[in-house]
Amino acid sequence: MNHSNDTLTGISHPPIAIQPINAGTGLHPNAIKVACSNCNLRELCMPLGLSQTEIDRIDDVVASRRKIKRGATLFRNGEKFTSLYAIRTGFFKTCVASEDGRDQVTGFQMAGEIVGLDGIVNDQHTCDAVALEDAEVCVMPFDRIEELSREVNSLQRHMHKIMSREIVRENGVMLLLGSMRAEERLAAFLLNLVQRLHARGFSQSELVLRMTREEIGSYLGLKLETVSRTFSKFAEDGIVEVKQRHVRILRTDALKDIVNPQVCN
């Protein structure tokens, strides 16, 4: 039913900002040179305003690409850290586990985002990165990143910003987990997802969830039943239409109100 290049949402929609990789070209991915310079995700994962020579050098950072089948792991807790990964296509979750086996989804990552930062501090990964759909990543050996970012200032700055952004994102998740109620959490989650998808050229109002209710629940600190019930509640209230993993947001403003309850004066 769906054609093969239907990444991220599965909803056909004319991309606005950035075209899905190879969409409609019929090119086999391996036919494309492994290079950032002709990657249309460049503006998401690379610094802007580079000179041609700098771009050429950064091309060398991407050592190779790697495909990960749905359900497979890009890296696992305990594995030696060697590289950061820029997601080209597909959708990932990262999760940490406590000793007694509970685990917690710490994030969902999509095209243009970087995973693997957790591994730097102790030269080994502290979480699992699992593909939620068939995916492809650019492998960027970290020692080469460090080497090059000593020479290309904007790359250095960019790396620092990427790490800082992840710290700030996690601060936001802590706020969510520490102080929001179930409806607020799910509303914030949907708004965040749809905003990121929109930045990649997809619809502002429609999305296909690539993760299960249980994974959403883990991320939001809720049980899967609560996630399901909250979706149903939103649907009853006419805020969203939900059919399994297909979600259509009918009233974005209502979701925003839920996240930030207005005080009545």
Add this chain to the structure above:
Amino acid sequence: MNHSNDTLTGISHPPIAIQPINAGTGLHPNAIKVACSNCNLRELCMPLGLSQTEIDRIDDVVASRRKIKRGATLFRNGEKFTSLYAIRTGFFKTCVASEDGRDQVTGFQMAGEIVGLDGIVNDQHTCDAVALEDAEVCVMPFDRIEELSREVNSLQRHMHKIMSREIVRENGVMLLLGSMRAEERLAAFLLNLVQRLHARGFSQSELVLRMTREEIGSYLGLKLETVSRTFSKFAEDGIVEVKQRHVRILRTDALKDIVNPQVCN
């Protein structure tokens, strides 16, 4: 009653690893040269194994020191980002706020730790850093850090590790907030605090909390009453002695069991 240099815990205890700054020397802090090379926290905030010339250069990164009175802010959400701060003495909390005024403590920081990383991504801070006791920090202008870390590889590596460590720490907090129950959260919190204090030469079993029940609760995603009740429960069970902010851990193993419940086979 307490003498003035009673940092961090207020419990007099012979420091093991690293001496509290100026403890018992009677020196006015400003009398000490602003330099990492003769700072006894160096091993906490600076990379190891530097040559003398490298150490001399890193000394230059620390532009100045700054004192912050208890209750005052080191930086605030929205303020322009210029510098990272290495804590010399005192104790901080960082907190983010949602638009509607709720706020969430995202961390507690003590001597040797770095604050301000949140500001890098957008050149402005996204959280507040508040001193919970009179404090002093080393001000490290970020552009100078970037400049120098292009030339001193171990400093570059160190910066990356510091940011990665913060990401991993926050992953741990997400696990705590997303999947642990009140007792588990408080036990994990106490173990973490006492472990960090111990690394700074303080007791493994005794500590003075520098924050209120409300601040602990905010950090742990609980209400202050729940924190109080849980402390009382631990005390009843003979796991800790609690007298206001003075805590003595009687059974570390019991706290560990609470954090990681053993499955009975």
Add this chain to the structure above:
DNA sequence: CGACACCTTGAAGAGGTTCAAGAAATGTGG
């Protein structure tokens, strides 16, 4: 087409919150 994974919904129950009151500590000003 059948097996399996995933999702929805109901009912009962638990853990944590809210509201309230009082006690203990801390800080302030006379």
Add this chain to the structure above:
DNA sequence: CCACATTTCTTGAACCTCTTCAAGGTGTCG
């Protein structure tokens, strides 16, 4: 140095949100 105001902490009781347990429905994939 003491009295008083303020902040912080503790504890109880009622309540509420979310979880747990259970059953059945829906969708997907080999």
